[in-house]
Amino acid sequence: GAGVSQSPSNKVTEKGKDVELRCDPISGHTALYWYRQSLGQGLEFLIYFQGNSAPDKSGLPSDRFSAERTGGSVSTLTIQRTQQEDSAVYLCASSLSQGAYGYTFGSGTRLTVV
Amino acid sequence: KNEVEQSPQNLTAQEGEFITINCSYSVGISALHWLQQHPGGGIVSLFMLSSGKKKHGRLIATINIQEKHSSLHITASHPRDSAVYICAVRTSSNYKLTFGKGTLLTVNP
Numbered sequence: 001g002a003g004v005s006q007s008p009s010n011k012v013t014e015k016g017k018d019v020e021l022r023c024d025p026i027s028g029h030t031a032l033y034w035y036r037q038s039l040g041q042g043l044e045f046l047i048y049f050q051g052n053s054a055p056d057k058s059g060l061p062s063d064r065f066s067a068e069r070t071g072g073s074v075s076t077l078t079i080q081r082t083q084q085e086d087s088a089v090y091l092c093a094s095s096l097s098q099g100a101y102g103y104t105f106g107s108g109t110r111l112t113v114v
Numbered sequence: 115k116n117e118v119e120q121s122p123q124n125l126t127a128q129e130g131e132f133i134t135i136n137c138s139y140s141v142g143i144s145a146l147h148w149l150q151q152h153p154g155g156g157i158v159s160l161f162m163l164s165s166g167k168k169k170h171g172r173l174i175a176t177i178n179i180q181e182k183h184s185s186l187h188i189t190a191s192h193p194r195d196s197a198v199y200i201c202a203v204r205t206s207s208n209y210k211l212t213f214g215k216g217t218l219l220t221v222n223p
Contacts, residue, residue, distance in 0.1 A: 006156075033210060042116075042215040043200070056210070091157065098209035103147070107156030 002026075004106035006092050012112045013082055021077040021109045025094030029104070032075050033095075034059075034067060037108070038088040046090075049075060050098070082113045117141050120201050120214035127221050133188040135217045137201030140182065147211065148175050148186045149200040157200070160186070191221045 005024040013019050025032050034046040036059075045059040049069045060066070064083075069075040079086055089108040095101065119138045127133050137146070148160040161168050161175040163184065168175050172191075177184040188195055198218050202211040 031209065035211075035213075043202075043211075043213040045210050045212075048210055093157075099204050099211070100144075102159055102162045103211065104159065105149075105157035110154075 004092055004094050004104050006090075006106035006109050008109055009107060010110045010112075012114060015084060015113055016081055018078065018080045019082055019111065021079075021090050021111070023075045023077070023092030023094075023106060025073065025075070025092070026104055027073075029094035029096055030072065031095045031098050032069060033093045033103070034075070034077050035091045035093065036088045037091060043091065046077070079111075082111075084113045087111055087113045116214070117212050118201055118203055118214040120199075120217050122217060123215065124218045125220070127191050127219070129192055129221055129223050131191050131221075133191050133195075133219065133221075135186045135199050135201075135219070137184045137186070137214055138182060139184075139201075139203050141203065141212075142206045143182075143203040144206045145204045146177055146184050147202045147204070148184075149202060151198040151200060151216070153197075160199075188219075193221045193223050195219060196221050 007022045032049040035043045037043045047067050048056040051072050052069050064080045067077045089110050091108045092106045093103045095103045121136045145164045147162050150158045163177045172189045174187040198216040200216045201214040
């Protein structure tokens with residue numbers, strides 16, 4: 001596609017429910033990143049994919065968070081048993097060659113856990 | 115101490131003013147990025163710098179590798195420039211970005 005597409009753009013969920021956030025990167029971008037932006041905080045790294053594998057999951061805050069990427073393209077970030085502290089904007093970015101030529105960001109998914 | 119520090123945190127200007135946002139970092143980098151985020155919107159990449167200076171329209175970005183410092187300048191600011199401006203670095207041995215906390219710019223008409 002022309003840009004990085006994320007869906008849904010907004011998600012309100014009840015505490016304890018599972019949510020899935022989707023990222024569709026730019027076609028041909030082998031690297032994909034998930035970041036989180038909490039209210040009043042800077043962006044923090046969650047996970048990095050190269051192709052379908054995730055060599056760096058170091059930013060995932062707990063085992064309730066998982067992500068996968070299929071076909072070297074679409075990625076899904078899953079949060080199980082959501083908590084109020086999970087409320088944030090979740091941003092996806094993709095790049096060629098680990099970012100040497102820059103990154104393209106999606107518009108984000110605003111997650112609100114009530 | 116954060117690896118990437120931005121100043122100021124908040125900046126209010128009148129339309130037409132010259133604006134400078136600063137970024138200092140403490141690690142070795144392969145590139146520095148300036149990003150723009152409008153309220154409720156996604157992030158747009160403005161510049162990627164590894165040395166020197168780049169210009170795009172009314173925006174100018176400079177970097178001093180020796181001093182580990184970068185500046186983003188906006189000339190003839192306009193209310194549509196109101197946004198959060200974020201500095202981010204890609205370290206020499208890494209692929210991910212480390213972000214500053216952002217500068218909220220408000221340009222009043």
